Structures are given as structure tokens and as C-alpha cells.
Amino acid sequence: MCRHLAYIGPAVTLASLLYDPPQSLLHQSWAPRQQRHGTVNADGYGVGWYQPSVRPEPARFRRAGPMWADRSLESLARVVSSGAVMAAVRSATPPAPSEETGAAPFTAGRWLFSLNGVVADDVVALRSRVSPRRQAGIEGASDGEVLFALLLDRLDAGASPGAALADVVTTVSGRLNTLLCDGDTIWATAWGDTLWWRALSSDDGAAVIVASEPLDDHPGWVSVAERSLLTATAAGCSVVPLSQQNLSTEGWSHDGLPAIQGVSAP
Numbered sequence: 001m002c003r004h005l006a007y008i009g010p011a012v013t014l015a016s017l018l019y020d021p022p023q024s025l026l027h028q029s030w031a032p033r034q035q036r037h038g039t040v041n042a043d044g045y046g047v048g049w050y051q052p053s054v055r056p057e058p059a060r061f062r063r064a065g066p067m068w069a070d071r072s073l074e075s076l077a078r079v080v081s082s083g084a085v086m087a088a089v090r091s092a093t094p095p096a097p098s099e100e101t102g103a104a105p106f107t108a109g110r111w112l113f114s115l116n117g118v119v120a121d122d123v124v125a126l127r128s129r130v131s132p133r134r135q136a137g138i139e140g141a142s143d144g145e146v147l148f149a150l151l152l153d154r155l156d157a158g159a160s161p162g163a164a165l166a167d168v169v170t171t172v173s174g175r176l177n178t179l180l181c182d183g184d185t186i187w188a189t190a191w192g193d194t195l196w197w198r199a200l201s202s203d204d205g206a207a208v209i210v211a212s213e214p215l216d217d218h219p220g221w222v223s224v225a226e227r228s229l230l231t232a233t234a235a236g237c238s239v240v241p242l243s244q245q246n247l248s249t250e251g252w253s254h255d256g257l258p259a260i261q262g263v264s265a266p
Contacts, residue, residue, distance in 0.1 A: 003028040004088035004104060004114040005215070006179045006186045009200060009207020009234045014047055014077035018087055021215035028213065029067045029089040044090040044103030045070075048112040049082035050183040058084075058112050058183065062103040084183045086112040101140025106148045108137055110182050113151065116212050117175035117192050119143035126150065126172065147172065151180070161187050166229050166242055179210065186210050188230040189242060195224040197237055208232045 005025060007017055018025045029045065046062025063070060067089050088104035104114035119126065123143050127135065134149040134156075147168060154164035161180055165187050169176040175192025188195060188210050196214050198221045200207040210232055214221040224230055227242045 002088055002090045002104065002114070002116045003212040004086070004116050004177075004179055005209060005211035006087075006112075006114075006181050006188070007085045007207065007209050008181070008184070008186055008232065009083060010202065010204035011081040011083045012085075012207075014049065014080050014082070014085060014087075015074060017085055017209070017215070018047065018077050019074055022217070023213065023215050025087055025089055025215075026067055044100065045088065046103045046105055047073075047077070047085065047087040048105040048107055048181075049080065049086075050084040051082060052183060056110050056183070058086075058107055058110070060105060060107050060112075062100055062105075064100045064103065084181060086114060086179055086181050088114045088116070088179075099140055102142035102144065104144055105179075106145055108148070108152055111152070111155075112179075112181045113144075113148045114179040115144035115147055116177040116179075119147060119172060119176070120174040121172055131156070143174075147176070147178070161185070162229060162231055165189060170242060177212065184233065186230070186232045188224070188232075190224040190226055190228045190230070191242065192226075195228075195230070196221045197224065197230060197232060198222065199237065206234045208234055208237060 003025060005017060044064045045067035046060060048058045048060040050058045086105045090103050105112040123146055127146050130146065130149040131153050134152050138145045138149055151164055151168050154167055155161065165178060165180055169178065169189050169191050176189060177191055177193045177195055178189045180187040194213055197208060197210045200209065210230060224239055228239050229242050230237060230239045
């Protein structure tokens with residue numbers, strides 16, 4: 001299993017998410033509080049962020065090995081700011097190797113994607129269902145990459161992000177807590193592990209964090225029910241149950257989900 005997070009809102013430093021909170025992603029790499037499978041996340045880490053004034057595609061930094069062994073990332077994280085960030089630390093599920101290509105976030109075009117969990121289906125068989133175009137983008141042997149490729153095929157076919165993500169996690173077996181981001185919106189699934197979100201507000205504007213577990217003990221963190229799909233922007237968050245029935249209702253649209261409810265920080 002893994003730990004991951006995504007942020008949308010006014011620009012903040014990467015360090016404010018990865019290093020500064022009491023239960024930061026760095027802390028979760030060696031002492032997660034709510035991880036149900038595995039105890040240490042030392043098999044890789046990564047962070048992706050958007051700079052739309054430079055290019056629409058996100059930048060990404062990732063490595064194999066434990067995050068705490070990287071003495072350069074924190075220095076970088078204190079001078080890089082972004083209004084849309086995704087990051088993860090990895091605990092590889094045997095026999096998956098600990099290698100950089102298996103570390104989230106994965107990226108293609110404007111998308112960032114992360115898997116906290118494990119695919120229970122035969123990964124080779126799943127990979128055979130991926131289009132040649134998306135198979136060409138798979139770099140390593142991780143199940144997360146194959147899951148992302150299946151998701152990209154659905155997006156390529158015109159599915160909305162919410163519907164595409166829901167279809168993947170309801171048709172593939174496993175523990176599939178996922179994050180998807182396009183720089184403006186976060187989509188996430190709670191399917192086999194914990195997921196939380198928190199609304200923030202400041203003089204700079206509203207923001208939202210979605211994470212495997214809270215980064216601190218603030219009472220504003222909200223737990224996402226098991227087998228749910230979350231859609232969040234800086235302005236609000238919506239959570240709906242995940243089921244095959246959802247996929248055929250009129251509630252699914254190009255915009256993802258029913259109207260997002262406005263929220264503010266407690």
C-alpha cells in the first residue's frame with residue numbers, strides 16, 4: 001500500500017504539504033497512522049505540480065527508495081510553489097519491484113494519477129486490455145501504471161473523469177484508492193483504505209486537500225465513506241457512492257458529478 005495526497009487552491013510551497021505538517025507525507029513514509037496494509041512506505045516517492053503559466057502539463061519529480069533519504073527534495077520543495085499538487089510515498093506489494101517507474105504520481109498529458117492499494121487481477125491479463133497507444137506509455141512493471149493506462153483509454157474514448165475512474169475501480173478487482181487531477185479538479189476513490197478531505201480558507205482564497213490520512217489533528221478533516229467517489233475543486237467537494245448503477249444514471253456528465261456543494265473551513 002501507499003500514502004498519497006492532492007491539493008487544489010492558491011499557490012503554496014511543496015514543503016507545506018510534504019514536510020511541514022505534523023503528519024506530513026514525509027512522516028507518513030515511516031510512521032503512517034491509518035495505513036491498513038503495510039507499515040512503512042520506503043519503496044519510492046514522487047510529487048507532481050502544475051505551472052499553467054509555463055505549460056499545461058504538470059512537472060514531476062520521483063525516485064525509488066525512501067523519501068527520508070533524499071536530502072535534496074526538501075530544499076527544492078521550499079522554493080517551488082503551485083496551486084495544484086499531487087504526491088505519494090510507496091510501499092510496493094510483492095512481487096512488484098522497488099523502482100522509480102513504479103512510484104506515483106504517474107503522468108500523461110495534463111493528468112496526474114496515483115494508486116494507494118493493489119490490483120488483485122492478473123496484471124498481464126489487464127495489460128492485454130490496454131490499447132496499443134497507452135501500452136506504449138507504460139514504463140515499468142507496476143500495477144498502478146496498468147490501472148492508469150486503462151483509465152486513459154476511457155478518457156480517450158470521451159468518458160468524463162469521474163465516470164472513467166468509477167468504471168475502472170468497479171471493473172478491476174483490488175484495493176483501489178486512487179487520485180486523479182487535471183490541475184483544476186481532483187477526483188478520488190475510497191476503495192479498500194482510508195481517504196480524507198479538508199477545506200481550507202485564507203486571505204488568498206479557498207483550497208482543498210484530499211489525502212490518505214489527515215496531515216494534522218485539525219477537526220476540519222472529513223472521512224470519505226468506503227466505496228465512494230469524491231470530486232473536489234477549491235470551491236467545494238462532492239462525494240457519491242460508487243456502483244455500476246451510478247455509471248448509467250444521468251448524474252454522470254462531462255463535468256464529472258452532480259453539482260459540487262460549496263464548503264468552507266470550520
